[in-house]
Amino acid sequence: MPESESSQRPLLEVSKLTIAFAGKTAVDSISFTLAAGKTLGLVGESGSGKSATSLALLRLLPLSARFTGEIRFGDRNLLALPEAEMRSLRGRSIAMIFQEPMTALNPVMRVGHQVAEALLAHHPRTPRAEVRARVLAAMHEVGLPDPELRLRDYPHQFSGGQRQRILIAIALINRPRLLIADEPTTALDVTVQAQILALLRELRRTHNLAMLFISHDLAVVAQACDQPGDRIAVMQHGQLVESASAHDLFRAPRHAYTRRLLASAPTMHTDRDRPLAL
Numbered sequence: 001m002p003e004s005e006s007s008q009r010p011l012l013e014v015s016k017l018t019i020a021f022a023g024k025t026a027v028d029s030i031s032f033t034l035a036a037g038k039t040l041g042l043v044g045e046s047g048s049g050k051s052a053t054s055l056a057l058l059r060l061l062p063l064s065a066r067f068t069g070e071i072r073f074g075d076r077n078l079l080a081l082p083e084a085e086m087r088s089l090r091g092r093s094i095a096m097i098f099q100e101p102m103t104a105l106n107p108v109m110r111v112g113h114q115v116a117e118a119l120l121a122h123h124p125r126t127p128r129a130e131v132r133a134r135v136l137a138a139m140h141e142v143g144l145p146d147p148e149l150r151l152r153d154y155p156h157q158f159s160g161g162q163r164q165r166i167l168i169a170i171a172l173i174n175r176p177r178l179l180i181a182d183e184p185t186t187a188l189d190v191t192v193q194a195q196i197l198a199l200l201r202e203l204r205r206t207h208n209l210a211m212l213f214i215s216h217d218l219a220v221v222a223q224a225c226d227q228p229g230d231r232i233a234v235m236q237h238g239q240l241v242e243s244a245s246a247h248d249l250f251r252a253p254r255h256a257y258t259r260r261l262l263a264s265a266p267t268m269h270t271d272r273d274r275p276l277a278l
């Protein structure tokens with residue numbers, strides 16, 4: 001396949017993904033694609049199926065969940081992959097950050113050790129000196145101050161925003177191609193939220209990272225999806241009701257539900273020069 005064609009093939013292709021819990025449909029035949037280096041925002045109210053979708057991508061749904069459809073990542077269908085192969089992809093090619101950094105970190109393990117573990121899980125033979133250098137570089141890259149000193153601290157010695165930075169360091173240390181960020185800033189106050197969004201924007205550029213950015217807050221999603229080629233998909237009751245660039249979505253939302261989401265996201269249009277076409 002010629003270079004230009006292969007580079008246009010999406011990194012992630014989800015087709016007719018359907019997920020049910022105890023016979024109740026939570027995700028209803030959704031399809032979307034994501035190209036390398038781009039961000040897809042997934043927005044919708046609580047319970048609309050966003051987290052179920054992100055867990056399906058990592059095949060981390062509870063055993064009781066039933067799912068059908070296809071999730072192509074590169075040339076593989078993740079839903080059909082043997083568990084051993086899925087384990088080697090998880091945390092290496094596809095990484096994830098969640099809403100509550102405290103629950104994702106081990107409270108009794110030094111943070112430097114936790115970042116090192118993420119690396120060693122996939123590269124167990126990395127020499128000690130190199131592990132230390134990589135951990136320090138990762139902590140430095142996510143903007144943690146004095147990594148040499150803080151390496152030996154425990155999660156509770158960091159602020160909420162710093163803990164999310166540690167999780168981002170853990171997520172990125174194996175240089176994944178796709179980052180799934182499920183409500184990564186929801187537990188943070190607005191100032192810290194903006195700092196984390198700025199960090200993710202910087203990292204996606206330096207790592208050519210594709211990102212699935214999930215939030216119930218359309219204003220936050222719009223900030224995460226502000227680069228050319230980024231798109232926002234709107235989810236309601238398990239279905240994708242609309243998908244567009246942030247610009248088009250705000251200029252001309254097609255769906256009544258999107259218009260309602262826009263109406264409840266005042267931070268995005270208070271400073272715009274013309275009124276929304278509602």
Ligand SMILES: Nc1ncnc2c1ncn2[C@@H]1O[C@H](COP(=O)(O)OP(=O)(O)O)[C@@H](O)[C@H]1O
Nearest residue numbers: 021026044045046047048049050051052053062
């Ligand atoms: N482990 C589970 N067991 C049963 N139902 C679940 C489970 N996880 C999610 N659900 C249901 O699936 C639907 C979608 O949930 P979720 O994906 O968490 O929504 P969102 O992330 O958009 O808030 C909801 O109705 C929720 O109650």
Ligand SMILES: [Mg+2]
Nearest residue numbers: 050051052183
């Ligand atoms: Mg959720």
